[in-house]
Amino acid sequence: MTVYLDRFSFTSPVDEDNFLSNDDRLKATCYSTVYPFMLFTHRELEELQFEPVTFLYGGNGSGKTTILNVIAERLKIQRGTYFNKSNFFDDYVNCCEQRTKNWSFSIQKDSRIITSDDVFDYMLDVRCVNEKVDSRREDMFEEYIDTKYSTFQMKSLEDYEKLKKNNSIKRSTFSKYVKGNLMRNIREQSNGESAFWFFTENIKENALYLLDEPENSLSAGMQLKLVKFIEDSARFFNCQFIIATHSPFLLSIKESKIYDLDRTPIAVKKWTELENVRNYFEFFKAHEEEF
DSSP: OOOSEEEEEOOOHHHHHHHHHHOHHHHHSOOSOOTTTTSSGGGTOOEEEOOSEEEEEOOTTSSHHHHHHHHHHHHTOEESSOOOOOTTHHHHHHHOEEEESSOOHHHHHHOEEEOHHHHHHHHHHHHHHHHHHHHHHHHHHHHHHHHHTSOOOOOSGGGHHHHHHHHHHHHSOHHHHHHHHSOOOGGGSOHHHHHHHHHHHHOOSSEEEEEEOTTTTOOHHHHHHHHHHHHHHHHHSOEEEEEEOOOHHHHTOTTOEEEETTSSSOEEOOGGGSHHHHHHHHHHHHTGGGO
16 A cells, blocks of 8 residues: 655744744734634644554544645645635645655645645536536427427438438437437436535546545545545545545545644544544444344
8 A cells, every 4th residue: 555645744843933933924914813823833733744644533613624735735645625724824835744655746636635625616616517417408408399299301412411311309218318319317316416426527547636525515434435436446446535524434444643733732533533533423323233
């Protein structure tokens, strides 16, 4: 199994103090926040070391998404949707350092960060396509009815294509005609199936992928399919994953490393030790007899 990003170093308390005390903007202007400065230093996060599959676990505001965005910007890997930067975000990124292995332009080019916004935008695109399919289907219904019960005589070679279309309609049922002339109706896939398809289409071999809560829009069954896909991609196709998640299904991936961002200092934990997973366990344990 492959590791491209071996470790990532964040700003130390000393580096942060030096930057913030010497930055001219802070002397001249009143800023309400210096985010992402000061977010991790009090929790003693200075470095993360990565495995082929590494998880960032924590509650809202723990910094999971910020870590992914900082890494993505530092490595200059591609992203689909824009994210809101603070005034000091780029300065913070420049203070960080990374250690990579087997890193090349092709790996950088193919690597990417995939966020919930990317998946939601894709599903909105699917909905838009479906609406256009529905509109075209209605047009084709009228076209089918008008042609099916009309007479047509070819008068010149210019009418040849119209003749072919006329004969095609007369030989077909309405449903067969529509299916043969419209693109596949993507609505046949649920939102969860579309979301899962998005991951399988956008994750290729030989690259680093940062996934921000990929379980969103996925049912339990689809999450298990995603687990298998991630495991196979890491084991057989030289992919490395850094994943921010709450999902017990994803966190259960074998041989992965899990950072618990709810702890100070931030610590490596087993998935069965995480509070969110324990809550699930205790809930089902309390209802065990009902199963």
